Amino acid sequence: MxxxxxxxxxxxxxxxxxxxxxxxxxxxxxxxxxxxxxxxxxxxxxxxxxxxxxxxxxxxxxxxxxxxxxxxxxxxxxxxxxxxxxxxxxxxxxxxxxxxxxxxxxxxxxxxxxxxxxxxxxxxxxxxxxxxxxxxxxxxxxxxxxxxxxxxxxxxxxxxxxxxxxxxxxxxxxxxxxxxxxxxSRLEKKELPKKYDLMIILSGPEPQRTMLEEKLSVAVLKFDGKVLFVKGIIEEKKKTGQIGNTSFCNYMNSDELEIAFNESEMVLCRSGYTTIMDLAKLGKKAFFIPTPGQYEQEYLARRLKKNNFFPFANQDDFKIENLLEIPMYSGIQTVExxxxxxxxxxxx
CATH class of the missing domain: 3.40.50.2000 (Glycogen Phosphorylase B;)
Known part of the structure; x- marks a missing residue:
């Protein structure tokens, strides 16, 4: 048994x-x-x-x-x-x-x-x-x-x-x-050809998830490159769409996310700890937007910026041009x- x-x-x-x-x-x-x-x-x-x-x-x-x-x-x-x-x-x-x-x-x-x-x-x-x-x-x-x-x-x-x-x-x-x-981390690092210049992945309780989605849906139109936008909405059926160079989907399972992360040059996301562990495992560079008022995410974002790993901006202050800061930071090398x-x- x-x-x-x-x-x-x-x-x-x-x-x-x-x-x-x-x-x-x-x-x-x-x-x-x-x-x-x-x-x-x-x-x-x-x-x-x-x-x-x-x-x-x-x-x-x-x-x-x-x-x-x-x-x-x-x-x-x-x-x-x-x-x-x-x-x-x-x-x-x-x-x-x-x-x-x-x-x-x-x-x-x-x-x-x-x-x-x-x-x-x-x-x-x-x-x-x-x-x-x-x-x-x-x-x-x-x-x-x-x-x-x-x-x-x-x-x-x-x-x-x-x-x-x-x-x-x-x-x-x-x-x-x-x-x-x-x-x-549920993800593994793989050597895959680059498909996306930027991957946006959202999560977290409402209404802040929706507020960030609405802000980034507009901001991403100014981004020069191919974008994958994962909204983090778990629904019965998978929904996809395309606006300009941006591919949208409501959610991805672990296998799909593993491929998407490995195919993306950089990531824009919340500074939630699970996401940080994933980024460390995959050795990806990223930009963080901590959930407003959530002390834990704000602390992690500040700490990782201070250690020169990842940049971040407050949600109200974020502009798509902030992503130009990403190459100035090292990211966290793959954690074995x-x-x-x-x-x-x-x-x-």
Whole structure:
């Protein structure tokens, strides 16, 4: 009998779900039976990636960004009662699922209520410190107290310098059961002929995803070169279109994205951590537009620019001419990281 392992990423854009893809593949390869659980677009994406695996629906945290980045923290605070309710419901659901689906382990990517005392429950996060401006010390401490309740915590980064997360994923003193497993990416570097001068890839909760799409749809008309524009909208059917030198599509699966990344000269995207791990794996140069008000993405963009890896601009300030800065930065050289899956899965 294969052991059933629940894999449950947070539905906050697509990053949490996509970085679980190599974990799910590794579970299958190591003779486990992954059962996938999430909600919204994250769950839909996993269903498209793994059509033969069982999927279950969890309560939505109902994460929605503010239209004005300055109101990000207060929007999240306003939504916190819904989030807390979802977390409490998760805990009740998981209690039943452990028995109903004969679970032998849980891997939760930032879903705070997906754990059980009866079986090993792993938490995945790159944010041991949760940045929220002048309240970072409170949010970080609250987050660390929740992480402490899990069997262990896997951090998708290197423990020592140089690393990708900086203070986000590293604590000076901690009694948390941490395992640094190295960066995770579902993509592989391939030597393919260049097809696109620029690849634009969007993700993240609304309304900011749509706001950036509308801005870039106009800006890209001034770009001199071939463009692939992936909107990051998970729908039942794939939709494509062409305006001038720009090819549009609503979404791509992992195989399609791997080819598209490798065929593109440079990338324009959010500074989400999963995207950064992909860029590091592929050795691609990029330009970042952090989500307005999202402290984590703003911190990562500033840190990577300071280290001369990638340039960035705030969403309101971005102009297509900013892409001329990309050659002045080195990008991150391909990160070689062999994850010891057998050692990690020994927990189950």
């Amino acid at each position: 294969k052991k059933n392992i629940l894999v449950a990423p947070l539905n906050w854009g697509l990053g949490h779900a996509t970085r679980c893809i190599p974990i799910i593949r590794a579970l299958v390869k190591n003779n486990f039976n992954p059962i996938l659980a999430s909600d919204g677009v994250a769950l839909e994406m996993l269903r498209k990636e793994f059509p033969t695996l069982q999927t279950l629906e969890l309560p939505s945290y109902e994460i929605e960004y503010a239209k004005n980045g300055k109101n990000f923290k207060w929007k999240m605070l306003k939504n916190s009662p819904k989030m807390i309710s979802a977390i409490l419901n998760e805990k009740k659901i998981i209690k039943d699922w452990v028995t109903e689906y004969n679970l032998c382990g849980i891997i939760s990517d930032n879903r705070l209520g997906v754990r059980s005392k009866k079986i090993p429950s792993i938490f995945i996060t790159h944010q041991l410190n949760v940045l929220t401006g002048n309240t970072s010390w409170i949010t970080s401490k609250l987050h660390q107290n929740i992480v402490k309740k899990f069997y262990e915590c896997w951090v998708p980064d290197f423990k020592e310098k140089p690393n990708l997360t900086g203070k986000l994923g590293h604590l000076k003193n901690s009694d948390l059961k941490l395992k640094y497993i190295g960066p995770l 990281n062999e994850v010891n899956w057998k050692s990690l899965f020994a927990a189950f």
